[in-house]
Amino acid sequence: MTEETGRPERDPEGVSxxxxxxxxxxxxxxxxxxxxxxxxxxxxxxxxxGGSAELGETLRISPAAVSGAVRYLDQQHLVSREREPGSRRERYRVHGDQWYEALTNREAVIRRWQDALREGVASVGPDSPAGRRLGETLAFFEFVEKEIETIMERWRAHRDETFGRG
Amino acid sequence: MTEETGRPERDPEGVSxxxxxxxxxxxxxxxxxxxxxxxxxxxxxxxxxGGSAELGETLRISPAAVSGAVRYLDQQHLVSREREPGSRRERYRVHGDQWYEALTNREAVIRRWQDALREGVASVGPDSPAGRRLGETLAFFEFVEKEIETIMERWRAHRDETFGRG
DNA sequence: CGTTAACTTCACAAATTCGTGAAACCAGCG
DNA sequence: CGCTGGTTTCACGAATTTGTGAAGTTAACG
Structure with a gap:
């Protein structure tokens, strides 16, 4: 039997x-x-x-692959880079409990959908059947955009209640 | 000047x-x-x-490409196929004003995220720092899953008000 | 029952994407 | 000021994806 630590141990295979x-x-x-x-x-x-070396080893990929992956994640604002002063090792960090907020907060993305749809409505005419269909879709995106804000506020309240002072 | 129809005309270039x-x-x-x-x-x-031929022409792609695309869209429940009786032409139809509901109603997808996260919590232990992080993320997905239902109800009400008897 | 029109399937060629190894780069450290 | 460990960049080879042409399939018509 493995040693009891008083806390469940990490199961490396399960983690993988x-x-x-x-x-x-x-x-x-x-x-x-x-x-x-x-x-x-x-x-x-x-x-x-974690650092590049650590990630590369656990995932069995080259440092180059880690570098490319981190660049992508950084651009998506899903991780941040930290320089540990005194060491040339760099650390990549997940944005704690906020990464999934970033996932839903795709404001710019929704904006582009809306722009494309407005363009469509203009080019078929708002009173044509196609125009009405596109217009309704546009309204949906506008609605969702607002609702997402509301949801996130409600989530933060719910989270504080459940975890904040649990 | 082009002929006035009393309704704005389609602008082919804009549509494209x-x-x-x-x-x-x-x-x-x-x-x-x-x-x-x-x-x-x-x-x-x-x-x-629209039919395969029509789509192929406006998009300048082969019938094969249309066929493959439609198969994909059908699997994603974004279009349905209709057989016009009496003609060998098949019609593909967008699910009217409900396609974007399908986009957000990815119940099965959310379920898989949750499953993956539960697996993660189990393998690192719920009381470890990683376990707490994953647990909170899981809670977020559970929260969102419920909220999405609410949003869609609110959307339908909003839509009926705006378009249904506009 | 053969012909024909529409759609689908299949195999291949083209184009992208992906991950690696090797070289370049950068920042501490002696 | 040169060395050293760590990260990034670059170019290439491999693997996956993508769209096409051509043959195959199905169903309506004469």
């Missing part, structure tokens, strides 16, 4: 399975493979952060 | 621009190129439907 399964979800959501795996690996790390 | 721009958004959201273009083309058509 999680990384791959969670990464698969991210890939299905449109994220490239390597960034997805790196992000998942950071998520399960106790510190929520 | 819309198709490409809207398709680009879909591609960024993870949809393959051809399905995205076919879907956009159906969206701007006045009837909301």
């Amino acid at each position: 399975r999680f990384v791959e399964h969670f990464a698969a979800q991210l890939v299905m959501a449109g994220m490239p493979r390597m960034p997805a795996r790196v992000f998942a690996a950071l998520l399960v790390s106790d510190t929520g952060a | 621009r819309f198709v490409e721009h809207f398709a680009a958004q879909l591609v960024m959201a993870g949809m393959p190129r051809m399905p995205a273009r076919v879907f956009a083309a159906l969206l701007v058509s006045d009837t909301g439907a």
